[in-house]
Amino acid sequence: MENRIFDEKNGLWYEKQGDYYLPCLELPEExxxxxxxxxxxxxxxxxxxxxxxxxxxxxxxxxxxxxxxxxxxxxxxxxxxxxxxxxxxxxxxxxxxxxxxxxxxxxxxxxxxxxxxxxxxxxxx
Incomplete structure (x- = not known):
């Protein structure tokens, strides 16, 4: 299984951490x-x-x-x-x-x- 996946429904990338996929979130440029x-x-x-x-x-x-x-x-x-x-x-x-x-x-x-x-x-x- 892949370490990173893209969810087309919400437009977010997810990264596998252990058994779970967590969203790859970043703060907006300020x-x-x-x-x-x-x-x-x-x-x-x-x-x-x-x-x-x-x-x-x-x-x-x-x-x-x-x-x-x-x-x-x-x-x-x-x-x-x-x-x-x-x-x-x-x-x-x-x-x-x-x-x-x-x-x-x-x-x-x-x-x-x-x-x-x-x-x-x-x-x-």
Missing amino acids: ETKPVGIWGQRHAKHLKQNHKVLYMNLLTSGKLNRYLADIDEQAEQLFLRLVKELSEKEKVTEKLKAENAMLWVGKMNEIQARAREIVNAELIYS
Whole structure:
């Protein structure tokens, strides 16, 4: 008996494994885009908490594009929040020139708040 057979009804190839014929399945080709830290965090969250959605995206070949989009949205939101918060709290280049350590402390605090907002609204929701 053959090791590989083709089923014309469903258009699939089957390969013999032991006493059984198993379908030869492959994931569809996926356009690869770079996924940054935000997308990686979201992927980890999906794997742990939304396994069905993660597997659906993975098997349909849309996972990378989805994560790259989330990453881009998160980065834009983060930058916008940092800019808005620094303007609101008057953390400017003038402050940076006058008191660099105060500026660094305030910018670190603003960035931490912006990260928390992005995490809550996009990454872990």
